[in-house]
Amino acid sequence: YLWRRRGLPPGPTPIPIFGNLFQLSGSEAPGISIFQKWKDQYGSMFTFYMGPVPFVVLTDYKDIKETVIKDGETYADKYLSPEFNTYFRGNIFSLVDKTCMYQERWREHRKFAVLQLRELGVGKPLMESKILIETEELLKKLKTAEYLGEDLCLQSELDVAVGSVINQFLFGYRFDESKLHEFVKIKTLVNNFMEEVGKPLGVLAFTCHGIPPIIIKRMISGIEEQKRELFGFLRNQIENSKIRINYEEDQNDDFVEAYLRKRYQRELNNDFDSYCDSQLENVCFDIWAAGFDTLTNTIGFLFAYAINYPEMQMLIHQEIDEYLGHHRRILTMSDKNALVYFNAFANETQRLANILPMNLPHALTRDVVLKGYHLKKGTGIIHQIANVMTDETIFKDPYRFDPNRFIDENGKLKKIEELCPFSMGKRQCVGEGLARMEIFLLAANLFNYFEFVPGSEGLPSLFKDFSLVSHVIPFKCQVRSRDHSGSK
Numbered sequence: 512y513l514w515r516r517r518g519l520p521p522g523p524t525p526i527p528i529f530g531n532l533f534q535l536s537g538s539e540a541p542g543i544s545i546f547q548k549w550k551d552q553y554g555s556m557f558t559f560y561m562g563p564v565p566f567v568v569l570t571d572y573k574d575i576k577e578t579v580i581k582d583g584e585t586y587a588d589k590y591l592s593p594e595f596n597t598y599f600r601g602n603i604f605s606l607v608d609k610t611c612m613y614q615e616r617w618r619e620h621r622k623f624a625v626l627q628l629r630e631l632g633v634g635k636p637l638m639e640s641k642i643l644i645e646t647e648e649l650l651k652k653l654k655t656a657e658y659l660g661e662d663l664c665l666q667s668e669l670d671v672a673v674g675s676v677i678n679q680f681l682f683g684y685r686f687d688e689s690k691l692h693e694f695v696k697i698k699t700l701v702n703n704f705m706e707e708v709g710k711p712l713g714v715l716a717f718t719c720h721g722i723p724p725i726i727i728k729r730m731i732s733g734i735e736e737q738k739r740e741l742f743g744f745l746r747n748q749i750e751n752s753k754i755r756i757n758y759e760e761d762q763n764d765d766f767v768e769a770y771l772r773k774r775y776q777r778e779l780n781n782d783f784d785s786y787c788d789s790q791l792e793n794v795c796f797d798i799w800a801a802g803f804d805t806l807t808n809t810i811g812f813l814f815a816y817a818i819n820y821p822e823m824q825m826l827i828h829q830e831i832d833e834y835l836g837h838h839r840r841i842l843t844m845s846d847k848n849a850l851v852y853f854n855a856f857a858n859e860t861q862r863l864a865n866i867l868p869m870n871l872p873h874a875l876t877r878d879v880v881l882k883g884y885h886l887k888k889g890t891g892i893i894h895q896i897a898n899v900m901t902d903e904t905i906f907k908d909p910y911r912f913d914p915n916r917f918i919d920e921n922g923k924l925k926k927i928e929e930l931c932p933f934s935m936g937k938r939q940c941v942g943e944g945l946a947r948m949e950i951f952l953l954a955a956n957l958f959n960y961f962e963f964v965p966g967s968e969g970l971p972s973l974f975k976d977f978s979l980v981s982h983v984i985p986f987k988c989q990v991r992s993r994d995h996s997g998s999k
């Protein structure tokens with residue numbers, strides 16, 4: 512009755528105030544299976560309630576494509592709480608959360624971020640060289656761990672490498688020994704933020720419209736101090752850039768410099784609104800929050816799978832050895848296409864690590880008729896890519912880790928369009944190019960020089976917790992050098 516009254520597709524019965532949140536949080540972690548259960552029960556398009564708010568969920572690739580690709584503008588808005596945004600960000604500033612009211616500002620800043628990722632080197636030797644510096648540093652640390660015969664917490668090392676690349680992009684410097692304390696601080700703050708908004712009350716505060724800021728503050732009380740420190744850190748970096756920058760020059764070394772120059776030019780033309788400090792702080796936060804956890808955990812899962820499946824790790828090693836012959840050297844992006852098995856392994860990792868158990872909620876920018884349902888402008892829509900990537904009609908035996916599903920009968924890499932970890936359409940991940948480069952350069956090179964085996968605590972767990980982004984449980988491993996001559 513509830514569904515018919517609202518003209519929505521059917522779904523599980525909600526309870527007052529909390530809707531279906533407890534079914535979601537009480538389900539098997541990380542939460543993908545409950546969407547599958549609802550799909551089996553109500554069909555591929557159904558409605559569930561996050562708190563008092565209904566969200567229409569699309570779980571079929573075909574339907575997602577029909578909506579976000581063929582009618583992108585209609586689905587480009589986000590369904591996130593303006594009150595939460597105002598409380599957390601100071602206003603409706605950001606790349607990730609932008610709502611319809613601020614569509615133009617979001618469009619401008621998204622375009623700017625995509626352009627800067629390109630200008631500052633994604634897909635080019637410039638970014639490659641920065642990622643390779645992190646790769647070399649990682650290799651040195653692995654060598655030391657091997658020499659000492661110690662267990663290695665690989666995830667901590669990957670975190671520093673991934674964090675350094677983001678910080679290079681944003682602020683122009685990496686986290687060397689002297690800056691490690693800064694990294695630990697920002698990582699902790701971003702992680703705590705993710706944890707808070709991943710809890711049921713956090714999800715409510717993050718998505719439901721109309722909750723007064725004073726209540727939001729109570730619902731996610733853990734966030735207050737972190738917010739101050741996090742934005743304090745970002746503000747500090749931006750202020751340092753302002754001191755360094757020379758507006759006479761036009762060469763940008765990092766994102767913040769590019770932003771400040773753009774703002775300067777706009778202000779010369781009497782536009783004092785489009786580019787401002789608060790927006791810059793929030794975009795920096797978004798790039799950290801959206802880019803760090805997702806990427807470092809993807810690479811972490813890749814190694815966790817490789818240690819759990821040594822016979823597959825051996826195939827990665829064999830492929831690299833056959834390709835490089837006797838001349839072991841650092842792999843670069845020009846080698847990527849030759850390493851079919853590694854790419855298939857990385858694809859399968861992204862599919863099964865399925866890093867966003869629930870995608871970010873979008874909202875309709877106009878009334879639409881979808882599969883016979885008349886949905887009103889503003890309705891929340893979730894494109895459940897996690898369920899597409901575990902759809903057994905596309906990926907047979909979907910919970911089995913099997914890189915071979917991405918290799919065709921001619922031994923070539925098979926493109927399966929339903930592999931969509933970066934989502935699709937107008938809100939598709941802006942960091943996809945950077946993420947793909949890092950996955951290849953960091954991971955392929957570590958396999959190039961080392962074998963990874965379980966540490967003293969045994970095999971890495973493949974369990975995924977319930978969070979906005981699935982985290983690999985930090986594991987210990989041992990590394991064995993594959994380069995006995997000692998030359999690199």
Ligand code: HEM
Pocket residue numbers: 606607608621797798801802803805806809866867870871894932933934935937938939940941942943945946
């Ligand atoms: C393996 C790593 C990554 C994965 C799996 C991933 C996945 C995603 C997904 C699924 C979305 C949401 C799309 C939607 O709303 O439908 C997204 C958005 C976003 N990602 Fe990523 N991401 C990754 C890495 C990165 C990196 C490295 C950056 C930064 C350089 C980044 C920046 C962003 C931003 C800014 C958005 C919001 C875009 C918008 O709403 O317009 N991501 N990402």
